[in-house]
Amino acid sequence: MQRYSGFGLAKHALSHHENWQRQWRNPTPKKRYDVIVIGGGGHGLATAYYLAKNHGITNVAVLEKGWLGGGNTARNTTIVRSNYLWDESARLYDHSLDLWKGLSQDLNYNVMFSQRGVMNLGHTLQDMRDIQRRVHANRLNGVDSEVILADQIKEIVPIIDTSKNARYPILGASWQKTAGVARHDAVAWGFARAADALGVDILQNTEVTGFKIRDGQVYGVHTNRGDIESKTIGCVTAGNSGVVAKMAGLKLPLESHPLQALVSEPLKPVLDTVVMSNHVHGYISQTDKGDLVIGAGIDGYLGYGQRGSYATVEHTLQAIVEMFPIFSRVRMNRQWGGIVDTCADACPILSKTQVKGLFFNCGWGTGGFKATPGSGHVFAASLAKGEMHPIAAPFSIDRFNTGALVDEHGAAGVAH
Amino acid sequence: MFYIHCPYCDEYRDEEEFHPKGQAHIARPEDPETCSDEEWGDYLFFRDNPRGIHHELWVHAIGCRKFFNITRNSASYEILETYRMGERPRFSAEHPQGESAEHGAAVNVADEAGRVADQEGVRA
Numbered sequence: 001m002q003r004y005s006g007f008g009l010a011k012h013a014l015s016h017h018e019n020w021q022r023q024w025r026n027p028t029p030k031k032r033y034d035v036i037v038i039g040g041g042g043h044g045l046a047t048a049y050y051l052a053k054n055h056g057i058t059n060v061a062v063l064e065k066g067w068l069g070g071g072n073t074a075r076n077t078t079i080v081r082s083n084y085l086w087d088e089s090a091r092l093y094d095h096s097l098d099l100w101k102g103l104s105q106d107l108n109y110n111v112m113f114s115q116r117g118v119m120n121l122g123h124t125l126q127d128m129r130d131i132q133r134r135v136h137a138n139r140l141n142g143v144d145s146e147v148i149l150a151d152q153i154k155e156i157v158p159i160i161d162t163s164k165n166a167r168y169p170i171l172g173a174s175w176q177k178t179a180g181v182a183r184h185d186a187v188a189w190g191f192a193r194a195a196d197a198l199g200v201d202i203l204q205n206t207e208v209t210g211f212k213i214r215d216g217q218v219y220g221v222h223t224n225r226g227d228i229e230s231k232t233i234g235c236v237t238a239g240n241s242g243v244v245a246k247m248a249g250l251k252l253p254l255e256s257h258p259l260q261a262l263v264s265e266p267l268k269p270v271l272d273t274v275v276m277s278n279h280v281h282g283y284i285s286q287t288d289k290g291d292l293v294i295g296a297g298i299d300g301y302l303g304y305g306q307r308g309s310y311a312t313v314e315h316t317l318q319a320i321v322e323m324f325p326i327f328s329r330v331r332m333n334r335q336w337g338g339i340v341d342t343c344a345d346a347c348p349i350l351s352k353t354q355v356k357g358l359f360f361n362c363g364w365g366t367g368g369f370k371a372t373p374g375s376g377h378v379f380a381a382s383l384a385k386g387e388m389h390p391i392a393a394p395f396s397i398d399r400f401n402t403g404a405l406v407d408e409h410g411a412a413g414v415a416h
Numbered sequence: 417m418f419y420i421h422c423p424y425c426d427e428y429r430d431e432e433e434f435h436p437k438g439q440a441h442i443a444r445p446e447d448p449e450t451c452s453d454e455e456w457g458d459y460l461f462f463r464d465n466p467r468g469i470h471h472e473l474w475v476h477a478i479g480c481r482k483f484f485n486i487t488r489n490s491a492s493y494e495i496l497e498t499y500r501m502g503e504r505p506r507f508s509a510e511h512p513q514g515e516s517a518e519h520g521a522a523v524n525v526a527d528e529a530g531r532v533a534d535q536e537g538v539r540a
Binding site: 251256300302303305344401402 | 417418431432435436438439453454456457458460461462463464465466467470472488490491492493
């Protein structure tokens, strides 16, 4: 792999940038791999990368039915934070945040991770009590977090409406300074390039159509490019996890919903942090290019259509204008939807299954992007050892039968 | 944006008047006390989540406030039919073109409606 550097950029300028190496190969599938990862989104590619880098398992294939990072990795609002309430999820997301901090150097790829801070607003007294509780829990878990009040919010975000006359007055917020945003496509590409350099085969346009299972042990997959064998298979297929699970005869505690986001026309810099609100239900940040990136809730019905409903767009923008009256005349440029696989407790599934050798990493719902490196890291460790990593263990699929749920819904500043 | 026919109002109304309530035809275990953890967890959390034809429960929340079912394609979003509680769908994954109307009417399953009506505090 050609390493990227300032010197390299200057060198390639001399040849009019025509001699850059391809970022990853386009190999033909081998007959057999040590590990197969199904799904070439951020989480799948991160899993493959850490398998190769941390566990020396380089005979790995990533099977992607479309193109790399074409699903939710390319369709999210790029927010990275770790201020979750419960110990289990705080550990998981904070582990991820730690990896984010050195990720660009680690991958030799600029993922544009920008720790510009994330605030979760409170609009009622109960909101503020919940925020206090969560911030205390965060601090006990070593997660950077503090409570700020309306005048401090106004100082950080001068354009926000903190007047008492607002219909949903802003009373305060939780503030995680070390949180921020990253460039979503670069995350997929960076992991893909780094994994490929370590020998991982990234197979695009390769759709899994079935599993080979004998005596409760998986030993391969059927694909549109022929059968591929492996005794360890990790499914990282987000919204399509239910469909893939069905091929293995499994049922998951998931429902797939469309979640949409939209961007505005580019504006001059006006918002240099991320503002989220559970109560009026919307979140917003501004990209380096100047677009406002806006998101909110899922459509309530099941759907695989990768598009959202107009009613949801309207509700989302109502919330944004409630917080930022200054944006009332900003025009929206594009709108899109991704398919998120939601669990009843708003926590992911990182788990073994009844089929030996078949693992699932799914259920990230509306907030998976932030966890990309952490998820890949602990899932790779689990695939390598055949036992779930301690950070991943509480997110077993068994919790839906034992009742040991990690109930993050509404408790985590999860704006959904 | 859906334009949904409420089988009770017998009118097409805007999606905004309705709320989706998840997968339809999930029967509550007859005797929850004797359920194993597996059975109870499956009942509460595990869903079919199909990509394709799906039966779902909706409520006409700011209309007649009655619950009813929709058969809808979760990939194309096409609504194939709406039908009342206790009625049987004509369209299903096994019958994507729909069974004949007579067949559906003939097997008018009272079971589901009966179970709802038998619950404590429910007046038909």
